[in-house]
Amino acid sequence: MSDRIYNFSAGPAVLPEPVLQQARQDIWNIDSSGIGILEHSHRGKVFDRVIQEAENDCRQLGNIPDNYRVLFLQGGASTQFFMLPANFLAEDATADYINTGAWTKKAIKEAQLYGKVNVAASSEDENFSYIPGLDQINWSANPVYAHMASNNTIFGTQYRQIPTPPGDAFLVCDASSDIFSEPIDFSRYGMVYAGAQKNLGPSGVALVIIREDLLDRKVRTLPTMLRYAIHAEKGSRYNTPPAFGIYIMGLVFKWILDNGGLEAMQQRNNAKAGVLYELLDSSSFWTTTARQDSRSMMNVCFRAPSEELEKQFIKEAGENGFSGLKGHRSVGGMRASIYNAFPEAGCQALTQFMKEFQAVHEGTAAI
Numbered sequence: 001m002s003d004r005i006y007n008f009s010a011g012p013a014v015l016p017e018p019v020l021q022q023a024r025q026d027i028w029n030i031d032s033s034g035i036g037i038l039e040h041s042h043r044g045k046v047f048d049r050v051i052q053e054a055e056n057d058c059r060q061l062g063n064i065p066d067n068y069r070v071l072f073l074q075g076g077a078s079t080q081f082f083m084l085p086a087n088f089l090a091e092d093a094t095a096d097y098i099n100t101g102a103w104t105k106k107a108i109k110e111a112q113l114y115g116k117v118n119v120a121a122s123s124e125d126e127n128f129s130y131i132p133g134l135d136q137i138n139w140s141a142n143p144v145y146a147h148m149a150s151n152n153t154i155f156g157t158q159y160r161q162i163p164t165p166p167g168d169a170f171l172v173c174d175a176s177s178d179i180f181s182e183p184i185d186f187s188r189y190g191m192v193y194a195g196a197q198k199n200l201g202p203s204g205v206a207l208v209i210i211r212e213d214l215l216d217r218k219v220r221t222l223p224t225m226l227r228y229a230i231h232a233e234k235g236s237r238y239n240t241p242p243a244f245g246i247y248i249m250g251l252v253f254k255w256i257l258d259n260g261g262l263e264a265m266q267q268r269n270n271a272k273a274g275v276l277y278e279l280l281d282s283s284s285f286w287t288t289t290a291r292q293d294s295r296s297m298m299n300v301c302f303r304a305p306s307e308e309l310e311k312q313f314i315k316e317a318g319e320n321g322f323s324g325l326k327g328h329r330s331v332g333g334m335r336a337s338i339y340n341a342f343p344e345a346g347c348q349a350l351t352q353f354m355k356e357f358q359a360v361h362e363g364t365a366a367i
Ligand SMILES: *Cc1c(COP(=O)(O)O)cnc(C)c1O
Pocket: 011, 075, 076, 077, 078, 079, 103, 149, 151, 152, 153, 174, 175, 176, 177, 195, 196, 198, 203, 204
């Protein structure tokens, strides 16, 4: 029997158990080298293998076109918020941003340090409960790039249709909380980035997939560490890279490949979220916060009839082996984060627990 519990944390989040088992061994001694993964030189043979396989498996998994580079960078997704405009947005140029939540707001704020920002669409008017439709986007005349976040971790919304920016503008996606949870067509994007700690591995490292021709652009002089081109030229080893994060990501890529790839992930994730949404939709006790057409398959946000009941639910859930269900303070209520590695059995168990809680409290609910 496992001594682990159901972890609904939004991030850092649950990792696949086979990955953790392998890491447990490799921390002690990897590839029979007599040295653990944390102790190997980032320029040695063992780490050569680790980073090479991580990149190859990532490419295979995402069906990434040859004219894209795969980078492993430090500073999480938030460093990409400023690295992107620093590299591509000149002071007098404009970038378009679609504002769908707290993370895109932060990305906008950083871009404004470097150039002009046009907020092409926003769902802030309804507390980010939906994804703006393609016909609600007002692109600027000539943006350098357009930025979106495919899944909004805090508000539990996710794109169903990918927008196409105007002219030569390239599309950039913050995919931190849904990368590799479903198939993705990289050719639609100039750059996709993701902090690892939701679907890919430990915090601190970001996966950046960037179209090669963009690396030749230069809009200002930057510190070396902030230039995509140098990281691409040096194979993500300009300095000591986040080696352990890259190693874990590599294992996660292999785990997804072993489990049928992105189509299989999507099926599993839809089934998992379906279990929760079905209960939420069929009950008058629970309500969802995201608009139905914008719902996330990764972060399921829901409310109980009163804040007292929500507090009690979260407490009792914790006592029963369901961790991490407290919603973000800007939404309130509960949030079940059910990333790739989260098992369907956990969604079944949670709905069972929710039904029992509802049965006890339905009559007493202060509505
Ligand atoms: C978690 C998250 C981030 C921030 O990631 P850090 O690695 O903590 O910087 C950015 N964007 C989205 C969509 C996220 O879910």
